[in-house]
Amino acid sequence: MHNRTDPIIAISSAPGKGAVGIVRISGGQLKAFIRCISPTLLEDRKVKFVKLKDTDGQLIDEVILIYFCGPHSYTGEDILEIQGHGGPIVLQRIINYCLKISKTLYKSHNKELEVLPYLRVARPGEFSERAFYNNKIDLLQAEAISDLIDASTEQASLGASRSLSGEFSKEIKKLLEEITRTRVFLEAHIDFPEEEIGEIEIFKIKQNINSQIEITSKLLSKTRNGLLLRDGVNTVISGQPNAGKSSIMNELCNEEVSIVTSIEGTTRDIVKQSLQMGGIPLNLIDTAGINLNQSVEIDLVEKIGIEKAWKEIIVAELIIFVHDLTKSTIETYKNNNIEILKKIDDHRNKNSVILHILNKSDLMENQGKIDEYKAEIEKYYDVDSLVISTKNKESVEQLREKILKVIGWSQDSGENVYIARTRHLDSISKVKHHLMAAIDILEYQILNLELIAEELRLVQNALAEITGEFTTEDLLGEIFSKFCIGK
Ligand SMILES: Nc1nc2c(ncn2[C@@H]2O[C@H](COP(=O)(O)OP(=O)(O)O)[C@@H](O)[C@H]2O)c(=O)[nH]1
Ligand SMILES: [Mg+2]
Numbered sequence: 173m174h175n176r177t178d179p180i181i182a183i184s185s186a187p188g189k190g191a192v193g194i195v196r197i198s199g200g201q202l203k204a205f206i207r208c209i210s211p212t213l214l215e216d217r218k219v220k221f222v223k224l225k226d227t228d229g230q231l232i233d234e235v236i237l238i239y240f241c242g243p244h245s246y247t248g249e250d251i252l253e254i255q256g257h258g259g260p261i262v263l264q265r266i267i268n269y270c271l272k273i274s275k276t277l278y279k280s281h282n283k284e285l286e287v288l289p290y291l292r293v294a295r296p297g298e299f300s301e302r303a304f305y306n307n308k309i310d311l312l313q314a315e316a317i318s319d320l321i322d323a324s325t326e327q328a329s330l331g332a333s334r335s336l337s338g339e340f341s342k343e344i345k346k347l348l349e350e351i352t353r354t355r356v357f358l359e360a361h362i363d364f365p366e367e368e369i370g371e372i373e374i375f376k377i378k379q380n381i382n383s384q385i386e387i388t389s390k391l392l393s394k395t396r397n398g399l400l401l402r403d404g405v406n407t408v409i410s411g412q413p414n415a416g417k418s419s420i421m422n423e424l425c426n427e428e429v430s431i432v433t434s435i436e437g438t439t440r441d442i443v444k445q446s447l448q449m450g451g452i453p454l455n456l457i458d459t460a461g462i463n464l465n466q467s468v469e470i471d472l473v474e475k476i477g478i479e480k481a482w483k484e485i486i487v488a489e490l491i492i493f494v495h496d497l498t499k500s501t502i503e504t505y506k507n508n509n510i511e512i513l514k515k516i517d518d519h520r521n522k523n524s525v526i527l528h529i530l531n532k533s534d535l536m537e538n539q540g541k542i543d544e545y546k547a548e549i550e551k552y553y554d555v556d557s558l559v560i561s562t563k564n565k566e567s568v569e570q571l572r573e574k575i576l577k578v579i580g581w582s583q584d585s586g587e588n589v590y591i592a593r594t595r596h597l598d599s600i601s602k603v604k605h606h607l608m609a610a611i612d613i614l615e616y617q618i619l620n621l622e623l624i625a626e627e628l629r630l631v632q633n634a635l636a637e638i639t640g641e642f643t644t645e646d647l648l649g650e651i652f653s654k655f656c657i658g659k
Contacts, residue, residue, distance in 0.1 A: 176305060179205075180294035181270055183263045184658035190258030195266045196658060197291070198299055202250040205288040206239060208273050214252075216241040224256070227272060232265050233257055247299050248306025267293070297655025301648070304640060311640025311651070312341045312596075318655045319402055319591045327451025328401045331591035335398075340590035341639055347387055347603075348635045354380045355628040362621050369621065374614065377624070381610050388604045395600050396580055398592030404446075404453030405579050408484045410516065411494035412508060413437055413461030416531040419562035420494060421445070421458035424572070430458045437461065437470070440477035442484055450576050457484050464508045486519050490579055495530045497559070500545040513553065527578050528557035529571065534564060595638075595647075602634040 179199025185192065197205070206214050210222050214237060224232045233256040240251040256266055274291035277284045300314045309317075316335035323329035334340065354377060361369045409417040418430035418439050430443045443458040460477030463470055470478075485491060493513065499505040516526070528549055536542050542559055549557050558574045560567035610627040613620060636642030 175290070176302070178290040178292055179274070179288050180298055180302075181267055181291060182294040182299070182658040183260075183267065184253075184299075185258060185263075188260065193256055193258035193260075193263045194658075195254040195256065195263055195270070196299065197252045197254075197270065198245070198247040198249045198294075198302060199288065199291070200242070200249055202239070202252050202288070204278060204285075205270075205274065205291075206237070206252060208276065208278075208287050209270075210237055214239040216244075224254075224266065224269065226265075226269055232269055233262050235266070243306065243308075246308065247302035248308045249302060294657065295653070296657045297652035297659055300655055300659055301652040304648075304652075310338075310341050311643060311648070312344070312638060313338060314640070315593060315651065316340075316591060317659065319593075321656065321659065323591075324404070324446070324453045325401070325448040325451050327448075327589075328453065328591060331398055331401045331589045334588070335590040335592075339588075340398075340592075343391060344635055344638050347384065347391070348632060350380070350384055350387075351628055351631050351635070354384070355625055355632070358621050358625045358628065362625060369619075374619070378611065378614050381607055381614070385604065385607045385611070388600060388607060392597070392600050392604060393580075393582075394589060395592045395597050397582065397589045399594065399597055400452050400579060400581055401589055402591045402593060404455055405489045406455045406457070406487060407490040407492060407575070408457045408459060408481075408488040409492045409494060410459055410481065410485055410512075411461060412496065412505070412512070413463055415461065415494040415496040416562050417461065417494050418443075418458050420492065420529065420531070420571070421456060423562050423568045424449075424454075424456060437463070437474045437477075440473050442477070442480050449572055450581065452576065452579070452581055454575075457488070459484055462512050464511055482519065485516055487521065489521065489524050490575070491516060491520060491524060491526045492575070493526055493528050495528060495545075495549065497530050497532045497542060497545060498535050500530075500541065510552075525578050526553075526555065527574065528553065528555055530557055530559045532561060533559050533567070534561040599634045599638045603631050606630045606634065 177200060179197060179202070181195065181197045183193065184196040185194040209224065210220060212220070214220055216239060218239070220237045222235055222237055224235050226232055236255040238253040238255070240246070242249040242251070245251040254266055256262055271291060274286065274288035276287050278287055297318070300309070300317055303309050304311060304314045313336050316332045320329060320332035320336060323332050358377065361373070409421055411417055413436035414434065418432045421430045421443065422428050422432065425445045425447055429445050431438055437460070439458055439460050442460075445456050447454050447456060459481035460474060462478055462481060463474070493516070495509065496505070520526075530542070530546060530549065533542055546557055546559060549555075558571060560571050562568065606627045610624045613623050613627070633642050640648065
């Protein structure tokens, strides 16, 4: 376990080559160190041009130094940024030089001291971890920094900036304050039982908790959206051969990523493509059509393709199941769909969603037949479905809208969504659960203030878990270890 106060050093710019590269050092006191590498003293937040020379006098690089005096820095400690030329070797040489300098000795009060004892290379995320422990940012903001760097769509980037600016934290803290107030009110009555709680007080507590449940529900749906923004949706296109799966894949991707032919079994391997839909990252996977028709000979390659398709279905979050309308009156076709969908239902992730797409509407002369099949499907599977034709741009657009709808993305919330993680969703769900339990005690059980107060305490913990005030060391370690080095 590394010490949390050791000075740390790392390359903070992106790996690879660039015009400029940045080495960053953070530590409690960097003044003595700076004196060794800069001929003159550095002022807080002022830049200085320096020729960095190795101990043998060899020029390492011409650099710019920027000093941020703690606590007014990213980590809350002293920070020195060394901006050199952006090559991996030269930046590594700067690091090696700093590590060497840190071991040199200087005299102070007739004692010989190391310039910067314990300077070491930083672990991933260690600068941000320090910022968190020094109360410069809370955990939500620290995570937002990492998410901002990783954002794969503009919407995700906006959502991360919003979290980083503290908007998400503010909502959590406001809810926490409300709950604390209700709990204090309850505890006062527990501590002084002679002041018996009256009808009016109970009504007030109930009202407070109900309004907190309402706030939590809104927060929950916002968080779900934030999660979509960050993690995207693993989407598998499935169905029997020739239904138009690859055509749908190509239309959604706006390019020919999958081969489309009228020959059954054209798609054998899985085809993956990442795209964004309304700002949501979608990992789209086209698969081999599932062939149950025993009379058709399936070759070994197609068989492997179908096995791969099943593996993707099992982990998918959205399954787009494509029906071929032109076969909607063929009994064996329909029975095969029933059998495949039953198997999908048995194997899929519990939280996944199935979207039924009825394709090739352009080939149907009789609208009545389409309506009939749609009604049949919706009744049998108890779901909503969408009729499309991949040959028609308008219906592909409807498909896009439908996908966003079934994954739970509400367009209007796109404007003020915060980026979120599964752990936030879990904690907010916990908050709602304990608030409901508190109401349950109030309404249906013998009035027990201690039990209600206990539920509210659990709510407080769950909220504090989100901002990092009440988060275990292990979890914190895990969160920061996923950051990039130098951040
Ligand atoms: N007319 C028409 N043909 C389609 C439509 N969608 C797909 N097809 C055709 O159906 C055949 C099979 O399509 P494909 O996308 O390869 O199906 P997959 O086997 O499910 O991937 C190809 O000849 C496509 O051109 C559609 O909406 N209308
Ligand atoms: Mg295909």
